[in-house]
Amino acid sequence: MRFDVVTLFPELIAPHLAMGVTRRAFAPGGAIDVRVWPLRDFALDGYRRVDDRPYGGGPGMVMLAEPLLRALDAAQAGRGDAPAPVIHFTPAGRRIDQALVQSLSRGAGAVLLCGRYEGVDQRILDRRVTMELSLGDFVLSGGELPALALLDAVARLQPGVLPDASRDEESFADGLLEAPCWTRPETLRIDGVDDPVPAVLLSGDHARIARWRRERSLELTARRRPDLIAAARAAGRLSADDERFIALAGL
Ligand SMILES: C[S@@+](CC[C@H](N)C(=O)[O-])C[C@H]1O[C@@H](n2cnc3c(N)ncnc32)[C@H](O)[C@@H]1O
Missing domain, CATH: 3.40.1280.10 (SPOUT methyltransferase, trefoil knot domain)
Known part of the structure; x- marks a missing residue:
């Protein structure tokens, strides 16, 4: 090219x-x-x-x-x-x-x-x-x-x-915004309070982590860019689980 x-x-x-x-x-x-x-x-x-x-x-x-x-x-x-x-x-x-x-x-x-x-x-x-x-x-x-x-x-x-995985999970790769991310330390002392990493990310349960990230991605996209949710739905990119989450969360 x-x-x-x-x-x-x-x-x-x-x-x-x-x-x-x-x-x-x-x-x-x-x-x-x-x-x-x-x-x-x-x-x-x-x-x-x-x-x-x-x-x-x-x-x-x-x-x-x-x-x-x-x-x-x-x-x-x-x-x-x-x-x-x-x-x-x-x-x-x-x-x-x-x-x-x-x-x-x-x-x-x-x-x-x-x-x-x-x-x-x-x-x-x-x-x-x-x-x-x-x-x-x-x-x-x-x-x-x-x-x-x-x-x-x-x-x-x-x-x-x-790496293929980071490219495929980036914002817009599947039409949605990427979920937020955290790194060490597990608990950050900030402004006098302890701010821990979401517990699910420490669970080692990859399927649960993937589902949780998908939900954060849906949440973020629905709040910031509802147009992208509508486009993903029209393109058949939202699963039944995604739709259930969106309905339950009132997004
Ligand atoms: C000062 S700008 C000219 C703006 C132009 N007089 C106007 O009002 O639309 C100089 C050059 O910057 C580029 N440019 C400025 N803003 C841009 C943008 N938002 N997207 C793409 N190119 C941009 C264009 O190539 C443009 O010719």
Whole structure:
């Protein structure tokens, strides 16, 4: 799988690829090959200019079409195969979610276009961009963080990056939020009181622990994200035991 990142700030990308569990996916010979295309290298003039004022007036600058076109086409040519989808990050895009990450994690990769300034000349979006994605309803200074977020989430799903069990139990893997977790000490002295770990987690009864965790997961999801419970129900992902628990707990 290969991702090509077109960016004005190439130095932001590399450090994130070398850290944490996901570095295994990005290391040489790993599942994901990331190539970075510094946009200034594709500027047309000696000043390496990549932005200009917006037609019609208004604040800020707009990313010039021509350097972007050259960078995107160079990235596609470097892939050698059928043109890859081009993803542009923008607040106007579809919100990134785990279903999208899962589908990208099974594909051949994409070209990631990171915007800056007020945005990208619309003609590039019309003619070169396949998909627009947003990290959420807030405004960032550039598309690099969304691109890195997407790469990180895709890398987590590559074989050998996480143990299968932790990947399968994570939030959204089965449509629900993951249950809370505890570690040592068994009893934490905090604010003058003893706060013990839930006893069931010390029982050694794996089936009981699994059921208890499932119920905590259902509880948390129902309280925070009832939309996810409805979606899991519609997809037939709630068992009879789950439904019984939801009814009994009044969730
Ligand atoms: C300062 S923002 C431009 C915001 C734009 N003028 C608007 O109001 O929608 C610069 C760049 O950051 C990226 N960006 C900002 N917020 C984002 C978000 N929530 N999701 C994805 N990309 C974002 C986009 O690539 C955008 O072109």
